[in-house]
Amino acid sequence: MSTNKKEVVESRNLLDTASSQEKTEIQELATEYLQFLRQNMTDRERVQWAIALLQKEGYVEFKMGQDAEVKPGTKFYYMNKSKSFLCGIVGKTQESLTVVGTHVDVPHVDLKPNFVNEQADQGCVTLKTHYYGGIKKYLFATTPLLMKINSMKDGKVLVQTIGDQPEDPVFTIPDLLVHLSQNQSERKMREVIKAEEMKVLAGSTKGEFTKFSDNFLKLLEERTGITKKDLPYCEFQLFPAYPPKYVGLDKSMIGASGQDDGICSFAAIKALQKLQAPEHTSAVVFHSYEETGSNGTAGAQSNFMSFALSDLMDKQKISPSKQRYIQSNAVAIAADVSALYDVNFASYHDKMNVAVVNCGTSVSRYTGSAGKSGSSEAPVELLHQVRQAVDEKFYQFVELGEVDVGGGGTTAKFMGQQLSCEVVDVGPGVMNMHSPFEITGTADLWASVKFYQQIMERK
The missing domain is CATH 3.40.630.10 (Zn peptidases)
Structure with a gap:
């Protein structure tokens, strides 16, 4: 009927x-x-x-x-x-x-007190990290990351950001390409990316220096005023650089x-x-x-x-x-x-x-x-x-x-x-x-x- x-x-x-x-x-x-x-x-x-x-x-x-x-x-x-x-x-x-x-x-990714890392023949400078809070570590790999830097200036905390403007560079944690990941695919979820594998790509040029890290430190000082000796006294934090967006055609949800x-x-x-x-x-x-x-x-x-x-x-x-x-x-x-x-x-x-x-x-x-x-x-x-x-x-x-x-x-x-x-x-x-x-x-x-x-x- x-x-x-x-x-x-x-x-x-x-x-x-x-x-x-x-x-x-x-x-x-x-x-x-x-x-x-x-x-x-x-x-x-x-x-x-x-x-x-x-x-x-x-x-x-x-x-x-x-x-x-x-x-x-x-x-x-x-x-x-x-x-x-x-x-x-x-x-x-x-x-x-x-x-x-x-x-x-x-939850986010912090940089270690001594974080500028350059190994022989790695071809770039990377930054050593320690994650903060409960995260699935693999989710932060291949993700664009911006950097928040807290330092002291004239007795006050100065907060600087790299990566939040359209013309800014960002940072990222690389992951093993799928073509070589047969052994990695056997890992348990918590170890798909291990904590010590969460090194951040931060530069690949030496400039006028003999080391990649020296050029990175020069560029960092030019951008922030922070010197190599200042690094352990500052807070360096990495956050996803994705902009907050509405989710769904009806814009009923928020993603960020x-x-x-x-x-x-x-x-x-x-x-x-x-x-x-x-x-x-x-x-x-x-x-x-x-x-x-x-x-x-x-x-x-x-x-x-x-x-x-x-x-x-x-x-x-x-x-x-x-x-x-x-x-x-x-x-x-x-x-x-x-x-x-x-x-x-x-x-x-x-x-x-x-x-x-x-x-x-x-x-x-x-x-x-x-x-x-x-x-x-x-x-x-x-x-x-x-x-x-x-x-x-x-x-x-x-x-x-x-x-x-x-x-x-x-x-x-x-x-x-x-x-x-x-x-x-x-x-x-x-x-x-x-x-x-x-x-x-x-x-x-x-x-x-x-x-x-x-x-x-x-x-």
């Missing part, structure tokens, strides 16, 4: 259900995010981006141990070692806090490196910008070194976050015992990404519990691996507060993948330990995570902003 009636299928995709105004918001936000990704790759750059943006809106730097006028509506930020910071707006009450914590470091956790950092600041007079003091914190275990003075295991919040309450003349109550009564969001459903590897996901592109930001009640090892699990009390504060259309409940196929952690457990409060992981799904070209959904970015905004506006 035939019918002319068109079947209507209910869609979970926010781009299919959004109003005209919401679609405009999604597009404008995505355009701004693409620009953010082009200009801010490192933790230092992302911290400076946020501060420059917030200073225009009246945010004032607070320093620990110094008096300052603090009242409801005060906009503040604290700096920490140039690679992390905390900012926020003082709330009307002194009963709780809302903290959205992200991380601004991304550094979206873990750049997308959450960007979304958290955009949400904070929308706050007017929150009931509870609301803060966004940028941590670094999450990809290597949240270690160091700029990582989530440091005391910076709790020190800064305590200092803020000291300025409000809140007693130490009341401070401990406020912190332990906080609602904390570990704003980090989850795994997006990958159609090519469907068996690695639990289809009932996987993030689907553009169906909302991802709420992960727990992370970890092998029996929730290393996890921070959100209790029902916290999930109830989320349910009351945030429109359910903006999020989906997810797990990283099938049980026992892998796993991963976030800053959640460290945030909870620092403040003695409950934490839940919330952030968009990402495909190709930790690769040179990660994929996210434009509507998931928008939904993340909405989620962070509404949780910070909770009553």
Whole structure:
């Protein structure tokens, strides 16, 4: 029996259900995010981006141990070692806090302290590397790489970039040609490209010198002012040189490196910008070194976050015992990404519990691996507060993948330990995570902003 009636299928995709105004918001936000990704790759750059943006809106730097006028509506930020910071707006009450914590470091390739490498008869100069964070090393071979250089000048950090302009050269890690790769093809995935094989092509001329390396050092000094003796005192970092791009004919997705956790950092600041007079003091914190275990003075295991919040309450003349109550009564969001459903590897996901592109930001009640090892699990009390504060259309409940196929952690457990409060992981799904070209959904970015905004506006 035939019918002319068109079947209507209910869609979970926010781009299919959004109003005209919401679609405009999604597009404008995505355009701004693409620009953010082009200009801010490192933790230092992302911290400076946020501060420059917030200073225009009246945010004032607070320093620990110094008096300052603090009242409801005060906009503040604290700096920490140039690679992390905390900012926020003082709330009307002194009963709780809302903290959205992200991380601004991304997997990449570092150069060793003594990295200029020239072996006899190799015909070029190469640079020795040490990778940063969890990566599939072979993905960085044959990829165009730009170089970020952090050095000191006049007592300040100078950031220089080679490879981000159309006329700039780039760098790359060569791979063995397929015609000679019979033995290489037998290697396990982790060793397709071994760590010590990740040498970077950096030049093939000697110029006026007897060594390739001497010509490279001369050109580097001409470009940056950095001499051979300066090299061990600087930070040299390599990032994929692919420009951020829309993915798909409908421009519904974004492809770029550094979206873990750049997308959450960007979304958290955009949400904070929308706050007017929150009931509870609301803060966004940028941590670094999450990809290597949240270690160091700029990582989530440091005391910076709790020190800064305590200092803020000291300025409000809140007693130490009341401070401990406020912190332990906080609602904390570990704003980090989850795994997006990958159609090519469907068996690695639990289809009932996987993030689907553009169906909302991802709420992960727990992370970890092998029996929730290393996890921070959100209790029902916290999930109830989320349910009351945030429109359910903006999020989906997810797990990283099938049980026992892998796993991963976030800053959640460290945030909870620092403040003695409950934490839940919330952030968009990402495909190709930790690769040179990660994929996210434009509507998931928008939904993340909405989620962070509404949780910070909770009553």
